[in-house]
Amino acid sequence: MTENEGNTPALALRDLSVSVPDGQQTRILLDHVNLEVAAGELLAITGSSGSGKSTLLALAGLLRRPDSGEVTICGERTSDLGERQRTDLRRRQVSIVYQSANLVPSLTAVEQLELVGHINREKRKTARTRAESLLEELGIGDRWNQLPGRMSGGERQRVGIARALMSEPSVLLADEPVASLDPELSVQIAELLASETRSRNLATVIVTHDEVPLNYAHRHLHLEAGKLTDVGLADVR
Numbered sequence: 001m002t003e004n005e006g007n008t009p010a011l012a013l014r015d016l017s018v019s020v021p022d023g024q025q026t027r028i029l030l031d032h033v034n035l036e037v038a039a040g041e042l043l044a045i046t047g048s049s050g051s052g053k054s055t056l057l058a059l060a061g062l063l064r065r066p067d068s069g070e071v072t073i074c075g076e077r078t079s080d081l082g083e084r085q086r087t088d089l090r091r092r093q094v095s096i097v098y099q100s101a102n103l104v105p106s107l108t109a110v111e112q113l114e115l116v117g118h119i120n121r122e123k124r125k126t127a128r129t130r131a132e133s134l135l136e137e138l139g140i141g142d143r144w145n146q147l148p149g150r151m152s153g154g155e156r157q158r159v160g161i162a163r164a165l166m167s168e169p170s171v172l173l174a175d176e177p178v179a180s181l182d183p184e185l186s187v188q189i190a191e192l193l194a195s196e197t198r199s200r201n202l203a204t205v206i207v208t209h210d211e212v213p214l215n216y217a218h219r220h221l222h223l224e225a226g227k228l229t230d231v232g233l234a235d236v237r
């Protein structure tokens with residue numbers, strides 16, 4: 001048993017509040033938000049543009065600190081950690097996927113993944129082997145030597161997801177992962193996120209204004225006026 005099994009949620013937000021400056025005033029983006037995401041669970045969060053979805057993910061990904069409240073990753077509280085410890089914890093446990101995969105333009109697919117191995121001080125050969133098998137697993141094994149500029153949007157997103165999985169995270173955060181894809185590719189990418197969540201026992205959070213990921217989510221929350229509401233899953237599965 002690791003600490004991540006049993007009852008400890010992989011990701012927990014406790015009483016989280018954030019305000020941002022808005023002209024002369026401040027606007028409350030997150031208002032005492034509580035959330036737990038278990039290993040193996042795929043959670044979708046919707047909300048209109050500007051409602052604070054990306055901010056919520058940045059907090060969960062330890063890229064930003066809340067005004068108050070606590071973010072817990074695999075049972076570890078993070079508010080008292082210094083920047084360096086937060087970075088360490090993020091590298092070990094959390095990966096983030098963005099709308100445009102944010103690949104390094106000058107690196108091939110396999111090199112994007114190898115870079116993660118390098119940052120995590122993995123042996124070069126081991127990193128290479130894992131990178132190749134991840135690209136294979138995500139259906140882009142034949143694109144291993146391709147630069148992002150020569151990939152399709154769907155391929156780039158697959159490389160982005162493969163790169164996110166390279167560090168073997170417990171928590172996978174995806175910010176509008178299908179927003180720039182056509183409907184067919186959106187389905188493929190959402191399916192992929194769902195199957196990886198299952199097979200790797202990830203706690204996955206997708207924030208989206210697209211409907212497609214909702215078909216694969218175990219839970220659907222809506223963010224509005226700083227509050228997260230469970231809206232249930234209408235006609236899913």
Ligand SMILES: Nc1ncnc2c1ncn2[C@@H]1O[C@H](COP(=O)(O)OP(=O)(O)O)[C@@H](O)[C@H]1O
Pocket residue numbers: 020021029047048049050051052053054055056
């Ligand atoms: N550090 C910040 N300073 C000022 N405004 C911010 C800051 N971070 C986010 N905002 C504002 O908060 C709102 C919500 O942003 P965001 O989380 O990106 O929303 P969403 O992803 O739902 O579109 C936006 O109006 C944005 O401009």
Ligand SMILES: [Mg+2]
Pocket residue numbers: 053054055175
């Ligand atoms: Mg956003």
